[in-house]
Structure formats: structure tokens, C-alpha cells
Amino acid sequence: MKINIPESTLERIVIVGGGFAGLLLAKKLLKANYQVVLIDKNNYHQFQPLFYQVAMAGLEPSSIAFPLRKFFQGSSNVFIRVTEVTAIEYDKKRLQTPLGIVNYNHLVIATGADTNFFGNASLAAKALPMKSVSEALYLRNRILDDYEKTLSITDEAERQGYIDIVIVGGGPTGVEVAGSLAEMRKYILPKDYPEMDCSEIEIILIQSGDQLLKGMSDEAAKKALQFLRKMGVKVILNNRVTAYDGEIVTMKDGTQIRSRKVIWAAGIVGAIFEGFPAEAIGPGNRLKVDNHCQVIGMENVYALGDVALVTGDEKFPEGHPQVAQVAMQMGAYLADAFTRKQKGKAAVAFKYRDLGSMATVGRNKAVVDLPGFKFQGFFAWLVWLFVHLFQLLGVRNKVMVFINWVWNYVTYDQSLRLMIRPFVPKEMKNEE
Ligand SMILES: Cc1cc2nc3c(=O)[nH]c(=O)nc-3n(C[C@H](O)[C@H](O)[C@H](O)COP(=O)(O)OP(=O)(O)OC[C@H]3O[C@@H](n4cnc5c(N)ncnc54)[C@H](O)[C@@H]3O)c2cc1C
Incomplete structure (x- = not known):
């Protein structure tokens, strides 16, 4: 048919x-x-570079997704099928x-x-990817849910497994996630969970190579590492995760880490x-x-x-x-x-024009590599914000994201820490 x-x-x-x-x-x-x-x-376009902010409760999904049909309203030659x-x-x-x-x-x-889980079945089954808005939202719920559960757990080792977070992959996504978790631990969790000793929370970033941000300059990689370590993120280089059973992360050298959350940002x-x-x-x-x-x-x-x-x-x-x-x-x-x-004109070949690359680590901290010009720190962070805001589709999204960023910057807080789970009708629950 x-x-x-x-x-x-x-x-x-x-x-x-x-x-x-x-x-x-x-x-x-x-x-x-x-x-x-x-x-x-999907019936929407997704702005993947800001997924991590949805996962960290900094932005609503609707601010970084845009309905496809809205672009083609009134057009007579474009047909969308979902x-x-x-x-x-x-x-x-x-x-x-x-x-x-x-x-x-x-x-x-x-x-x-x-x-890409590189064919590792245990990681594919238990680690948390971040390649869609739905996965970012799931991650947000898991993080918040685990902090809620932690309050009622008395066993120290078990509690540690709930609060510690492992991020695998030291590319821009891994660095951005680690940085924003460190900021959440510093600015938000102590206010939301005064009963919890937030200094106990470990944020661990594991990178298989000997430096972060592969593909960017040495300066950018070193600065990102320095920023993260200063923010209290434990960065492990030259090691890789080989197995994960949902509780214990095992690395190539045999080291084991207890964590209920492994965020997978290691490959595509x-x-x-x-x-x-x-x-x-x-x-x-x-x-x-x-x-x-x-x-x-x-x-x-x-x-x-x-x-x-x-x-x-x-x-x-x-x-x-x-x-x-x-x-x-x-x-x-x-x-x-x-x-x-x-028009019957001769074909020309595609040529990529490299405009540079950038990654943010946290408030006032980013690294930018432009062709012939590299810089890090506050100005790089402003450039990162401007470029991402500019690339976002839709005026409404731009305004919403801008307001959220200003609010978060001024108040050191985000207001989106709600755990809203999808409704599943009873009938479907029984089928499961
Ligand atoms: C967490 C994260 C952070 C990132 N950060 C940055 C960044 O800071 N800067 C940067 O430049 N890049 C970043 N990237 C990479 C960037 O998002 C991608 O390079 C870019 O999205 C690629 O565009 P694309 O059009 O090839 O594919 P996508 O934008 O991924 O679009 C693919 C589309 O195809 C649809 N689709 C897939 N399979 C099917 C199918 N079988 N049938 C129908 N539809 C299908 C999907 O639903 C999706 O809408 C990031 C990526 C991720 C995941």
C-alpha cells in the first residue's frame, strides 16, 4: 500500500x-x-546541543524542539509525513x-x-543515552527521583550509589553534562535537600583517551580539564568502561565504581x-x-x-x-x-568551511577554537551563549531560552525540577 x-x-x-x-x-x-x-x-525538530540543559532541569523540552509543520504553513509543495x-x-x-x-x-x-555502545550489551541495556528529547527528559526524572529516594536510605554504600553519577565520554556533551551537574551540586541541591550532605556527591567523568574534547585544540582540552577539576569533577583519563550491571561500573583496569546512573556520551x-x-x-x-x-x-x-x-x-x-x-x-x-x-547549470562540488568549534563547561566558563584564534573563559562563554541562541529555531524558543538563562544566571537556580512522568492507562500497564 x-x-x-x-x-x-x-x-x-x-x-x-x-x-x-x-x-x-x-x-x-x-x-x-x-x-x-x-x-x-517525530513531528518536531530537536536542537541537540541543548539536550543537556533539559536533562539538568535548566530548560523545558518545548524550548529546544520546534514543530516541523510550523515551518511549512501555507506552502503548497512540501508534504510532511510522521x-x-x-x-x-x-x-x-x-x-x-x-x-x-x-x-x-x-x-x-x-x-x-x-x-554507539560499541556492541556492549550490558551498557546498551543499563546506561543512559542522551540522543533525543525523550531521553533527556528521562534522565532529568531519574536524577531527581534518585535524590528523592536517597533521603530515605540509611545504608551508606547504597546511598552513595544513588547520589554519585558517572559520565562516560569526554567530548563536548560529556564535559557539558559534568559541568552542569557540578553546578547543580554546588548551587541547587544544598538548598533543595538541606538534609543531604552534598559534598558526598561524586561526579565522575571517564574518558578513554589522554585528553578531553578530542578534535579541539590542546589549549581548549587543557582548560576544560582545569575548569572541571576546579569545580570538583573527578576526571579519569586513559581508561574505559567495559561493563555495567545497573549498580557497578567496571573499567578496563578492573576498577569498580558504584553508581545507579551512568550517562553515556561516548560515541555515535x-x-x-x-x-x-x-x-x-x-x-x-x-x-x-x-x-x-x-x-x-x-x-x-x-x-x-x-x-x-x-x-x-x-x-x-x-x-x-x-x-x-x-x-x-x-x-x-x-x-x-x-x-x-x-536550471541546467553545471554542478559544483561540496566544500566544507570550518567555522570552528566550542564547548561550555559552566557559568562563565567555555572554550572556543576559531580558525586562527583560540580563547577560553568568560568571553568564550558569552560567544557560546550567543551562537547557540542564534542557532535555535523560532523566536519564541529564543526568547524562552534567553529568559531562562538570565533567570538562572541571576538567581543561581532553575525552576524546572518537576518529575512529570508519562501517564500509562491501566489497560496498557496490565499488557506490560
Ligand atoms: C547531546 C548532543 C549535543 C550536541 N552538541 C553539539 C554542539 O554543541 N555543537 C554542534 O555543532 N553539534 C552538536 N551536536 C551534534 C549535532 O546535533 C549533530 O551534528 C546534528 O544534529 C546533525 O544533524 P543531522 O541533520 O545530520 O541529524 P539530526 O539533527 O540528528 O536529525 C536527524 C533526524 O532524522 C530523524 N530520523 C532518524 N532516523 C529516521 C528514520 N528511520 N525515519 C524517519 N526519521 C528518522 C530523527 O528523528 C531526526 O529528526 C550534539 C549532539 C548531541 C546528541
Whole structure:
């Protein structure tokens, strides 16, 4: 059965994924002579760089998510379908979804990335990822719930397991989470839980390499480490987590840590579905594309953003970094390429323009690497705030986030520490 999408004389571009790459592409094709079908498993776009602030009760999910339909109100050539693509049938130029079959003339895969547990079943089962708004919210509930439970636990070792938090992965996400947990421990928990000795809470960040923020400069890595240690975060370098049973974290050198919460920020893999030939899939489960973003060996199939691995860029032999800037530049590039094609203009190759990278550690503390200019501290933090606010979609979201940030900065507090759990009807509970 085919999904009901109006038939058109225009060629159909199907975009799978309304993230940074797919959404920008669809927006730029608003007035183009194509029929655009945007498919996403969620009906909203998510701003992943601020997930950690939702998890740390600093922002509401609605401030960092934006309904896809709002972008295309009144447009006559963009059709949105909320469903998950499960497979491609390349020879038939169509996709499979639970809602039915979708035919395409041109297909764009912009599905982003999934959490990589490196095949470790115990970690996949028990560690807490942060790759979606729902996972960030779950994490927020778990942290708050565990602090509530702690108050009634008398056994010291058991209590320690509830209050200590382990973060695995010393990239920007791990650093940001560790920093904001340290600030929560310093400014908020002592006020909310006067019965608890907050100095007992350990925040442990584990990184397999010998420095944090791989891919950023040495200065940025050293400064981030210095910031975190000063904030009381225990940073363990050159070690990796090998197992976790929900209570005990075991590391490669045999060290064990008791913690009921292990936040997994250690790796990602391309989010692809079934049907791609083996030769199209590269390291990290990413789709290999040429410098026109076309998947190797698959005519009229393109990949963008985190899921794409551009081959042949000498400056990035292992592919571009999996960050929002790359995804957006690819989305803008492909929109231009489709328009050029229709106008009969010659195709030009994709070239990534590196605008730099940054990470925040906490209040007044961030690290920024711009091409030819590196700085850390208060000014870097202001730049981080401005760039993230600017990138957020929607005026309402920008205003809400700005107000929250100002409020949190002035009061040293956040007002969102509510544990709101999804309602499950009795009937469904019984089925479980
Ligand atoms: C916690 C976290 C923090 C980050 N911080 C930063 C940062 O500070 N700076 C930075 O530049 N980058 C950051 N990143 C990375 C950045 O978010 C990604 O590089 C960017 O989102 C990639 O864009 P994309 O369009 O490729 O994919 P995404 O933005 O991930 O979008 C993919 C979309 O595809 C949809 N989808 C996936 N599979 C299917 C399917 N089978 N069917 C239908 N829909 C599907 C998803 O629902 C999603 O909407 C962070 C990422 C995370 C997880």
C-alpha cells in the first residue's frame, strides 16, 4: 500500500530526517519546482546541543524542539509525513514505512546518528543515552527521583550509589553534562535537600583517551580539564568502561565504581535503515558519499549530515566532524545543487568551511577554537551563549531560552525540577 501523498507532475524529492540538514534543505526548496516530501519519526525538530540543559532541569523540552509543520504553513509543495523509514528498495526507487510505501525520484538521507555502545550489551541495556528529547527528559526524572529516594536510605554504600553519577565520554556533551551537574551540586541541591550532605556527591567523568574534547585544540582540552577539576569533577583519563550491571561500573583496569546512573556520551553511529548495499556503508555506519553528496554507487540517492561520510576531502580523510555546522552546510549545498540542476547549470562540488568549534563547561566558563584564534573563559562563554541562541529555531524558543538563562544566571537556580512522568492507562500497564 502506498502512503497517500498527492500525485504531481513535479519530480519528487523525499527527505528522510527533519534535523539540521534535512530541515534546512526542505526550507530552501520551499519555492523550488519540486514536490518535497519530508519524513521524520517525530513531528518536531530537536536542537541537540541543548539536550543537556533539559536533562539538568535548566530548560523545558518545548524550548529546544520546534514543530516541523510550523515551518511549512501555507506552502503548497512540501508534504510532511510522521513515520519511521524502515528500508529502502533501491531497484524500485521507493521506501518502506509502517504507514506504507513512498516513491521517490530523488532521495535524501538525513537521519543523523544513534548512540554507539560499541556492541556492549550490558551498557546498551543499563546506561543512559542522551540522543533525543525523550531521553533527556528521562534522565532529568531519574536524577531527581534518585535524590528523592536517597533521603530515605540509611545504608551508606547504597546511598552513595544513588547520589554519585558517572559520565562516560569526554567530548563536548560529556564535559557539558559534568559541568552542569557540578553546578547543580554546588548551587541547587544544598538548598533543595538541606538534609543531604552534598559534598558526598561524586561526579565522575571517564574518558578513554589522554585528553578531553578530542578534535579541539590542546589549549581548549587543557582548560576544560582545569575548569572541571576546579569545580570538583573527578576526571579519569586513559581508561574505559567495559561493563555495567545497573549498580557497578567496571573499567578496563578492573576498577569498580558504584553508581545507579551512568550517562553515556561516548560515541555515535550513523542512523541508517535496511537495504543499503555493503559498499555504500563506511566506518561508523555512515553512508559513503562523493563530493556531490551522492551515495557511492546509488544514483539519485544522497546523504547529508551526521549519517554522511564524504570521501575524498584531503583535509578530512576520516570524514567531516559530526556537528550541526557540517549538516547545515550540506543541506544548503544540496538545495543549491537541485536548483542548479533544474536550471541546467553545471554542478559544483561540496566544500566544507570550518567555522570552528566550542564547548561550555559552566557559568562563565567555555572554550572556543576559531580558525586562527583560540580563547577560553568568560568571553568564550558569552560567544557560546550567543551562537547557540542564534542557532535555535523560532523566536519564541529564543526568547524562552534567553529568559531562562538570565533567570538562572541571576538567581543561581532553575525552576524546572518537576518529575512529570508519562501517564500509562491501566489497560496498557496490565499488557506490560
Ligand atoms: C547531546 C548532543 C549535543 C550536541 N552538541 C553539539 C554542539 O554543541 N555543537 C554542534 O555543532 N553539534 C552538536 N551536536 C551534534 C549535532 O546535533 C549533530 O551534528 C546534528 O544534529 C546533525 O544533524 P543531522 O541533520 O545530520 O541529524 P539530526 O539533527 O540528528 O536529525 C536527524 C533526524 O532524522 C530523524 N530520523 C532518524 N532516523 C529516521 C528514520 N528511520 N525515519 C524517519 N526519521 C528518522 C530523527 O528523528 C531526526 O529528526 C550534539 C549532539 C548531541 C546528541
